[in-house]
Amino acid sequence: MKQLFKGKGWKYGALPVLLLLLLVLVLPGCGAGSRSAIVEGKVNVVTTFYPIYEFAKEIGGDDAHIINLLPTGVEPHDWTPRSQDIANTSKAQLFLYNGAGLEGWVPNFLKGLSGDSWVQAVEVSRGIELITSGEDDGHDHESGEAEDAAHTGTDTLHTDPHTWVSPKSALIMAANIKDSLIKADPAHRGGYEQRYQVLESKLKALDAEFASTLSGLPKKEIVVSHQAFGYLCRDYGLTQHAIMGLSPDAEPRAQDLVKLAKKVKAEKIRYIFFEELVSDRLAKTLAGEAGVKTLVLNPVEGLTDKQKKNGDTYFTLMSSNLQNLVLALQ
Structure with a gap:
């Protein structure tokens, strides 16, 4: 061969x-x-x-x-x-x-x-x-300005990739x-x-656009389908609450979804973010429980067939992400 x-x-x-x-x-x-x-x-x-x-x-x-x-x-x-x-x-x-x-x-x-x-x-x-976080058990994980440091003690550390x-x-x-x-x-x-x-x-222009746009928004918390936005949150002053862990296959417990739904209501979070390459079932379940809507937040791990056909790139997908973040955080 x-x-x-x-x-x-x-x-x-x-x-x-x-x-x-x-x-x-x-x-x-x-x-x-x-x-x-x-x-x-x-x-x-x-x-x-x-x-x-x-x-x-x-x-x-x-x-x-x-x-x-x-x-x-x-x-x-x-x-x-x-x-x-x-x-x-x-x-x-x-x-x-x-x-x-x-x-x-x-x-x-x-x-x-x-x-x-x-x-x-x-x-x-x-x-x-x-960024490192505690054991990837699929429960509600947070990362942001105050929570991106490594856990200490006996926690199992996982690197956010x-x-x-x-x-x-x-x-x-x-x-x-x-x-x-x-x-x-x-x-x-x-x-x-x-x-x-x-x-x-x-990339520098995109960075500047994210920094200037997100800094002026009143809300700083997002709810996402899986814990893929730690670096975005750390670098632009946001906090993520994830339905699943670092892997999109990690299934949350029912009580974790209930707890997260209560947080969504208490914090008046208006949207639950989901991804195109991962099932939106849990995001829609949580949105239905909390009485809110869903939006796409793309971790840009790959293109769908439709995105490839449309000529989408890292930059078009990230620009769409910023537009949806603005909508969610107003």
């Missing part, structure tokens, strides 16, 4: 019909905009999920070939790689992953790469001051991606630097 990816040695006319059928069935099934073949003559970069993919594409431009592992419409917390992903990554020059506990499969994945692989693995969240949801953290991630591209492909340093500066300007 290594020769097949490099386009050498194999004669497609000589391949058995069965193998051709397998190639037709397997390769397109990898998901649009995700798993694609290695390209010769460019630095090949494999990314683990959407935000890293978008930033790498913007910085890499025509000088880099970016392969995103996570298919469109898939939530990253539960996804695991396939053998084709290992094959592609073994032939790449860079493997960019978020880290901070998001991709628990990474250590074994890297061990599974071919012995002759020269791929450099880069944790793009490095340099961000990470959702770094990219804050433009301030996204700036650090983009710089790490730029540096890794320059290290892997110094011949195109100028292009990477130039395109990074464009991305940096956009």
Whole structure:
């Protein structure tokens, strides 16, 4: 298969019909905009999920070939790689992953790469001051200005991996991606630097817009479906109350929903936020119990098929988030 990816040695006319059928069935099934073949003559970069993919594409431009592992419409917390992903990554020059506990499969994945692989693995969240919280039991967790410090004592600590949801953290991630591209492909340093500066300007403008807009709103508390907005809350003076924990699969207890419904009523919170890539069942249940409405707050973990078709990006989704936050916090 290594020769097949490099386009050498194999004669497609000589391949058995069965193998051709397998190639037709397997390769397109990898998901649009995700798993694609290695390209010769460019630095090949494999990314683990959407935000890293978008930033790498913007910085890499025509000088880099970016392969995103996570298919469109898939939530990253539960996804695991396939053998084709290992094959592609073994032939790449860079493997960019978020880290901070998001991709628990990474250590074994890297061990599974071919012995002759020269791929450099880069944790793009490095340099961000990470948030830790108590045991991820799916109960109502809070994080904000007063609650983003590490718990002490005997609590089990869990790192919040959702770094990219804050433009301030996204700036650090983009710089790490730029540096890794320059290290892997110094011949195109100028292009990477130039395109990074464009991305940096956009992220700084988004950061400034979030800071100025949210600072002027009277309310500061939001209720979300899962605990994905800790960095956003910390950086812009908000507090989140989450139905579920750091993982969207953590199911809350009935008494936790009742307690949260009482808080929503007492604090006159008008909206419960839900996400497109996760079931909205619990958010709607809580909204019905509290007598309020629901709105989308997108953790930008990936695009839906509709969002991809519409040309949505990290920036359009974050702008929509800000609009909905304004509506909820007035």
